Amino acid sequence: MSSFDAIVIGSGLGGGVVTRRLSENGLNVLLLERGDFVPREPENWNPHAVFSQKRYHAREQWLDGRGRSFDPAMHYNVGGSSKFYGAAMFRLRERDFQELNYQEGISPAWPIRYADLAPYYDQAESMFFVHGDESGDPTAPPRAHPYPFPPCVSANLSNARATLRSMFNRSTNSRERATGAAAKDGPIGSSAQE
Ligand SMILES: Cc1cc2nc3c(=O)[nH]c(=O)nc-3n(C[C@H](O)[C@H](O)[C@H](O)COP(=O)(O)OP(=O)(O)OC[C@H]3O[C@@H](n4cnc5c(N)ncnc54)[C@H](O)[C@@H]3O)c2cc1C
Secondary structure: OOOOOEEEEOOOHHHHHHHHHHHHOOOOEEEEOOOEOOOOOHHHHOHHHHHHOOOOOOOOOEEOOOOOEEOOOOOOEOOHHHHOOOOEOOOOOHHHHOOEEEOOEEEOOOOOOHHHHHHHHHHHHHHOOEEOOOOOOOOOOOOOOOOOEOOOOOHHHHHHHHHHHHHHOOOOOHHHHHHOOOHHHOOEEOOOOO
């Protein structure tokens, strides 16, 4: 096939979802990815290799607005950062769409509101097998349906969280830091059965 209805550049979460939706609607899509597949190796499952040694980070430095270099933590591989991300699938809060005043400056209001995105969050949470229960979270935005799956109680997940906590000596969950709520109820996007 040499002609396409759409060309998507990058197979991360963004490009992957766009490609899937376009394909499901009958379009011929070419998905271009600059990176290779992540090799299957023991280090995939080793938080020290992944996070401390940055084994899968792109070896490059970017420049910030003042010309200072930093590690952008990019992952140039099939799946992009989704191969290594934490799978914490929080919805933005209603307030996030309003103008926010930060120490560094003003974050302008979005042209859309949470209510505009809510139906798409519903679809995305199904697509990503999101498990969770935010009933005890005072910051949770309104939702038409409960999470598509109940909270994760995987032993592997608990172990991974404990390892990351000890590595970084802090909570791995921003909501936990903000509210003190326990992390066991997600929301976590995972199709793992264990
Ligand atoms: C360690 C880690 C943990 C995270 N945990 C969470 C979390 O728990 N919850 C959460 O919501 N978010 C989390 N994130 C952030 C989340 O993973 C990213 O926001 C998200 O994956 C970004 O998706 P993206 O498609 O925009 O970009 P990316 O995932 O960066 O994908 C971009 C893709 O485009 C490819 N590409 C780039 N340039 C080109 C080119 N010129 N030609 C072809 N291909 C190209 C890249 O190789 C890559 O595959 C985490 C990120 C990291 C690194």
